[in-house]
Amino acid sequence: MRIPLSLIDFCHIYPGETARHSMRRSVDMAQRAERLGFRRIWYAEHHNMPYIASSAPAVLIAHVGAHTETIRLGAGGVMLPNHSPYVIAEQFGTLAELYPDRIDLGLGRAPGTDMNTLGRALRRSPNAADHFPQDVMELEGYLAGRSRIPGVDAVPGVGTNVPLYILGSSLYGATLAAQLGLPYSFASHFAPTHLEHAVSTYRENFQPSEKLSEPYVIAAVNVVASDTEADAVRQLEGVRRQRVKAMAGRGRHLSEEQLDQIIESPQGRQIIDMLRYTAVGTGEQVRDYLDGFTRTAQADELMISLQGLSEAETTRGMEILAEAWEL
Numbered sequence: 001m002r003i004p005l006s007l008i009d010f011c012h013i014y015p016g017e018t019a020r021h022s023m024r025r026s027v028d029m030a031q032r033a034e035r036l037g038f039r040r041i042w043y044a045e046h047h048n049m050p051y052i053a054s055s056a057p058a059v060l061i062a063h064v065g066a067h068t069e070t071i072r073l074g075a076g077g078v079m080l081p082n083h084s085p086y087v088i089a090e091q092f093g094t095l096a097e098l099y100p101d102r103i104d105l106g107l108g109r110a111p112g113t114d115m116n117t118l119g120r121a122l123r124r125s126p127n128a129a130d131h132f133p134q135d136v137m138e139l140e141g142y143l144a145g146r147s148r149i150p151g152v153d154a155v156p157g158v159g160t161n162v163p164l165y166i167l168g169s170s171l172y173g174a175t176l177a178a179q180l181g182l183p184y185s186f187a188s189h190f191a192p193t194h195l196e197h198a199v200s201t202y203r204e205n206f207q208p209s210e211k212l213s214e215p216y217v218i219a220a221v222n223v224v225a226s227d228t229e230a231d232a233v234r235q236l237e238g239v240r241r242q243r244v245k246a247m248a249g250r251g252r253h254l255s256e257e258q259l260d261q262i263i264e265s266p267q268g269r270q271i272i273d274m275l276r277y278t279a280v281g282t283g284e285q286v287r288d289y290l291d292g293f294t295r296t297a298q299a300d301e302l303m304i305s306l307q308g309l310s311e312a313e314t315t316r317g318m319e320i321l322a323e324a325w326e327l
Contacts, residue, residue, distance in 0.1 A: 003294060004039040004301045005325055007318075008076050008189070008220060011043065011053035011060065014310065019053040025311055026060065027067045032318065034071040037327030042076025042106060042303065048117040051246065058091040065099040074104025076185065076303065077167045079112040081128035085135045086154060089142035093157025106185055107136055108167040133176055140164060163211070165218070170194050174202040181209025188297065189220035189305040192276040199298050219297035221290065222278035224307045225317040225324075229281045236280045238309045244271050278307070283324030290325070 009029055011022045030041050041064070043057040054060055057075040065073055073095075078088055088105075095103045109132040111117075111124065119126070141147055142154040143162050166177035166184050169191030177184035184202045188195045199217055206215040224239065226232035241263065245254060248262045248271060262268045279289035290302060304321065308314035 002291075002325055003299060005321070005327060006040040006042070006072075006218070006301060006303050007033055007038050008042045008044065008303050008305050009054070010046075010305070013051045013053055022053040023060065023063065027064055029315075029318075030064045030068050030071060030073070032315065034068050036318065036322035038071065038304075038322070039301065040072035040074060040104060042074045042104065044076050045079045045082070045108075045112045047112055047122065048114060058088075058095060061095055061103070062098065065095065065102065070102070072102050072104055073099065074165075075106050076104075077106030077108040077165070079110060080107045080135050080139070081109055081132055082111065082122055082124055085139035086142060086152070089139055089154035089157040092162045093143065093154050093160045096160035096162050097156045103162055104165060105162045106165040106167045107132075107139075109173070133180075136164065136166070136176070136180065168198065171198055171201055174198040175205065178202045178205040178215070179207060181207050181212050183212060183216040183218065185218040185220070185303065186297070187220055188277045189222050189303070190274045192274070195219065195277070195297055203298060216300050217298055218301045218303050219293070219299040220277075220303040220305060221293050221297075222275055222305045222307050223286055223290075223317060223321055224278060224280040225283060225286045225320040226313070227282065227316070227320070229285060232280045232282070232285075235308050235313055236275075236278065239307045240272050240275065242309070243275065244268050247271050275307075283320045286321060287324040 009026050011026050013019055013022045033041055043054045043060050045055065045057050046052045047055050057078060061073045080088065092103060092105050109129045138148055142157050143160055145159045147153050164182055166173050166182050167187060168174055169187040171194065174184055186195055186198055203215045224232050224236045226235060241259060244263050245259055248267055277293060279286040294302065306314045306317050308317055
């Protein structure tokens with residue numbers, strides 16, 4: 001029996017769309033994922049990114065939760081140093097009361113944005129991430145009913161025990177998750193370099209806790225699935241070009257020739273390497289790749305980032321994947 005599959009939804013805003021279109025699609029995606037048998041969907045906190053509409057995961061989860069029934073919903077993640085742990089406990093405590101036993105809370109220490117937005121708009125201290133371990137423990141205390149501040153409880157929140165997951169792309173998150181006895185989710189869908197080392201470090205140093213007796217690893221991986229291998233390869237090429245244009249072009253208009261030059265540059269190759277862990281092809285080819293990736297990542301669950309050039313392509317890819325994995 002294969003391990004569970006879950007999805008991460010970046011609420012992508014395609015050209016010519018608005019954020020409203022993206023959010024409607026997120027509801028449709030969650031409903032379809034629920035029917036197909038995916039375990040959970042996570043939404044990532046990003047700021048000042050014109051093509052991503054998931055800046056407020058808790059609000060989005062509340063909306064999607066009202067239109068689904070059983071699939072787990074969560075943040076993958078909340079960038080905790082951007083917020084007070086108390087406020088996050090209230091937000092996700094509210095969600096847990098609205099949708100019992102369906103809410104997850106993945107926690108990251110990165111800003112989820114550029115440095116200008118970080119300092120001037122979010123007004124976050126450059127040193128805020130240094131307190132991440134303490135913030136995680138403070139948040140866990142509010143959710144468990146063990147507040148560190150006498151007379152202060154998170155309401156809603158207290159006693160909900162929303163499951164916490166440490167997100168990471170380096171040894172830092174792996175070490176922290178192991179020390180705290182929490183599940184670990186590695187962002188190998190865009191930061192592949194340290195996957196194997198980080199997961200091994202986590203498993204070798206895991207300390208059992210009240211929340212978790214054995215290590216649990218979620219590894220993220222991209223999927224481009226289509227009815228033919230040739231069409232999947234075509235989609236992947238388009239996804240790569242879009243990624244390079246968005247990250248290296250920085251909003252500038254680029255001709256196809258200019259984009260080709262950037263793709264062939266060291267910067268372009270580095271951006272494309274972010275998609276190193278990508279299953280591409282037919283259902284059978286994608287399934288075989290994911291079987292191998294599961295072993296490489298020592299994963300207990302896979303978090304799938306569906307890639308495509310349109311809503312129709314990613315929707316079809318989800319259906320092909322679910323059938324191939326026999327969800």
